[in-house]
Amino acid sequence: MDLRVNETELASCVQCGLCLSSCPTYRVTGDETMSPRGRIALMREVHLHDAPVTPEVLDSFETCIQCRGCEPACPSVVPYGHLIEATRGALVDAGTVRRGRPSRRLRRLALTVLTQPRLLRIGSSMLALAQRARLIPPPIERRLALPARLPVRRTPLRASGTDVYLFTGCVMDAWQRDVHHATQRVLEAAGFGVTPTGDAAPCCGALHLHAGLTSDGVGRATAVAAGLEPGIPIVVDSAGCGAHLKEHAGREVYDAAEFLAAHPDRLARIAADVTVLDLVVAVQDPCHLRHVQRVHAATRTVLTPFVRAIAELDDNGLCCGAGGAYSVLEPDMARQVRDRKTASIARVAPDVVASANPGCSMHLAAAPEMTVAVRHPMELIAAALDDNEHILSR
Numbered sequence: 130m131d132l133r134v135n136e137t138e139l140a141s142c143v144q145c146g147l148c149l150s151s152c153p154t155y156r157v158t159g160d161e162t163m164s165p166r167g168r169i170a171l172m173r174e175v176h177l178h179d180a181p182v183t184p185e186v187l188d189s190f191e192t193c194i195q196c197r198g199c200e201p202a203c204p205s206v207v208p209y210g211h212l213i214e215a216t217r218g219a220l221v222d223a224g225t226v227r228r229g230r231p232s233r234r235l236r237r238l239a240l241t242v243l244t245q246p247r248l249l250r251i252g253s254s255m256l257a258l259a260q261r262a263r264l265i266p267p268p269i270e271r272r273l274a275l276p277a278r279l280p281v282r283r284t285p286l287r288a289s290g291t292d293v294y295l296f297t298g299c300v301m302d303a304w305q306r307d308v309h310h311a312t313q314r315v316l317e318a319a320g321f322g323v324t325p326t327g328d329a330a331p332c333c334g335a336l337h338l339h340a341g342l343t344s345d346g347v348g349r350a351t352a353v354a355a356g357l358e359p360g361i362p363i364v365v366d367s368a369g370c371g372a373h374l375k376e377h378a379g380r381e382v383y384d385a386a387e388f389l390a391a392h393p394d395r396l397a398r399i400a401a402d403v404t405v406l407d408l409v410v411a412v413q414d415p416c417h418l419r420h421v422q423r424v425h426a427a428t429r430t431v432l433t434p435f436v437r438a439i440a441e442l443d444d445n446g447l448c449c450g451a452g453g454a455y456s457v458l459e460p461d462m463a464r465q466v467r468d469r470k471t472a473s474i475a476r477v478a479p480d481v482v483a484s485a486n487p488g489c490s491m492h493l494a495a496a497p498e499m500t501v502a503v504r505h506p507m508e509l510i511a512a513a514l515d516d517n518e519h520i521l522s523r
Contacts, residue, residue, distance in 0.1 A: 130176065130179065130219070130223070131219065132172055132175060132176040132219045133215045133218065133219045134172060134176055134215045134216060134219075135208075138207065138208050138211055138212055139172060139176065139212060141205050141207045142165075142166065142169045142203075143205055144166050144169075145166075145204065147203065148164065148165040148166055148199035148202050149164050149165075149166065151198040151201070151447070152198060153466040153469075154193065154462060154466070155167075156447070156466075156469070157465045157469075162189040163192060165199040165203075165207075168189055168190060168193060168213065169207070169209070169212065171186050171189055171190070172212060182220065182225050184227065184228065187220070187226070187227045188227065190213070190216055190220065191217070191230070191458075192459055192462055193213050194448055194452035194455050194459075194463075194466070195213060195214070195452060196416035196417075196420060196448035197209060197210045197417070197420040198416060198420050198446065198447065200420055200421075201419075201420055201423070214338060214343060215343070217341040218342070218343035221233045221236065221342065230458075233341070236341070236342055237345065240332075240340065240342070240345070243300065243331070243332040244331055244332045244349065246299065246303075246328045246331045247328070249300070249331075250283070250302075253279060253280075253303040253304060254280075256279055257278075257280060257281045258281060260275065260278070260279050271495055272456075272457060272460050274451075274456055274457075274492045274494075274495040275491070275495075276305070276491060276494070277494070279304060280303075280304070280306065283302075283303075283306045284306070286306070286309055286327065288322075288323065288324040289313070289317055289323050290321070290322010290324070291322055291324055291358075292321040292322040292361075293321050293322075293361065293362050293388070294323075294324050294330075294362070294364065295312060295313055295316070295323050295325045295326065295364050296326050296333070296353070296363050296364065296365045296366075296367075296370060296374070296382075297326050297330075298332065298333060298365075298367060299332040299333075300336075300487065301366075301370070301487045302331075304487070304491075305490075305505075307508070308366055308487070308505045308507060309325065309366065310511075311505065311507045311512075312364070312366040312505075312507040312511075313325065314511045314514065314515075315385075315399075315514065316364065316385070316388075316389075318399045319392060319395040319396065321395075324361075326357060329356045330352070330353040330356040332349050333349055333350055333370045333373050333378075334346035334347065334350045334352075334353075334373060334377070335369050335370055335372075335373035335453065336453050336454060337349060338373065339452070339454060340454065346373070350373055350374055350376075350377035350378040351377065351378065351379070353380075354374075354378040357380075362381045362382070362383055362388070363380055363381065363382045363383070364384075365382060365384060365385065366384075366385040366505065366507055367485075367486055367487055368416075368418035368485050368489075369415065369417045369453065369486055369488060371383075372417035372418070372421040372422050373417075375422060376421075384418060384422060384427065384485065386430070386431045386432075386485065386506055386507075387422070389427070389431045390426075390427035390431055393430075396430075396434065403435060403513045403516070404513065405437060405513065406437065406509065407437050408437055408479075408480040408509070409437060409438045409477075409479045409480045410432060410438070410439055410440065410479055410480065410482070410483050410509065411441075411474055411479035411481075411482045412439060412442070412482075412484075412506075413442065413449060413474070413482050413484040413493065413503075414428070414446045414485075415485055415486035416448050416449075416452075417486065418485055418486065419446045420446070425446070428483065428485060428506050431510065432483060432506050432510065435510050435513040436513070440477045441477075442470075442473045442474065442477060443476060444470065444473040447466075447470065447473075448466055448470075449470040449484075449489050449492055450465070450467040450470070451463070451467075451486070451492035451493075452488070453488060456492050467493065467496055471493065471499055474493075474499070474501075475498070479501060480501060481501055481502050481509070482499075482501060482503045482504070483505070483506045484503055484505065490504070
């Protein structure tokens with residue numbers, strides 16, 4: 130079967146195994162087929178030798194979280210992300226999906242709502258009302274990792290200038306618009322005029338790509354770029370969206386912390402006038418910030434002036450198990466991966482956890498053993514600017 134992989138990239142893996150300790154699914158299972166090396170070996174058999182795509186082979190490919198933690202660990206610089214994206218896209222297009230998983234047509238239909246911002250907001254508000262009335266069964270609420278209190282209404286975002294675009298996206302704008310307000314607050318305090326993208330550039334397509342809808346995912350990123358004025362940097366406060374846009378939009382894209390860290394004079398100016406939050410903050414690096422964008426150090430740079438201390442986790446950036454919709458589709462594996470992350474957080478015993486990705490923050494906050502709040506780094510900085518320590522309420 131043609132998996133549409135680049136055969137030069139496929140051949141670049143020398144099967145050394147140095148990726149194994151960086152792979153969350155291998156760490157949980159100890160199963161070679163649940164590792165990058167094992168998955169690449171299966172790709173070779175299917176693509177080059179026409180091996181059958183058995184349920185076991187599909188299980189191997191579809192249980193990959195696509196965290197790409199294997200890439201920085203690889204001495205051969207194997208572009209594993211390209212390989213698994215191409216493989217899953219080819220399988221979905223061919224109608225070869227695991228039993229019980231939605232077809233390509235159903236996946237596209239389910240994700241259509243993300244490209245319709247008004248419909249998404251209405252649906253999210255109805256979900257919030259159902260949550261208030263306790264109509265959502267607790268197991269479903271836990272599996273969806275819904276925020277503790279979804280917003281029924283959202284305070285509008287208003288433009289203050291044209292120095293940067295703030296990419297607002299889809300689910301994050303509907304469920305976590307407070308993070309966008311915090312990011313805009315911090316950018317404006319640093320002296321930047323901000324234009325929120327709003328409905329002009331809704332979904333970036335990252336979740337489509339994760340679902341194996343390759344052309345849809347890339348097309349959405351291209352549409353975002355086309356819907357915005359050229360020459361204006363795009364600042365993103367969702368690590369997954371930022372990584373996807375950097376790879377596929379063909380525009381100048383920055384993570385919010387990365388952008389601020391590149392302007393140390395402005396950062397120092399706003400830090401000089403605030404009361405430092407008396408908090409020890411554990412930084413959880415979203416995989417697409419650490420392994421794909423590789424700008425996770427910027428989170429520490431921008432947070433340090435505003436909090437008492439930064440605490441590093443001892444798991445070397447291992448994935449938390451969120452992975453876009455992964456925690457919904459693979460709840461058992463996602464939970465086992467998350468258990469390792471929450472254990473690492475518990476060993477540090479911070480006052481708050483900072484995570485720059487909405488999926489990670491919701492997935493972590495939904496863990497029964499989490500006893501501290503999970504907040505976006507920009508929310509913490511905005512809280513320092515406003516002298517507001519209520520940021521700790523869960």
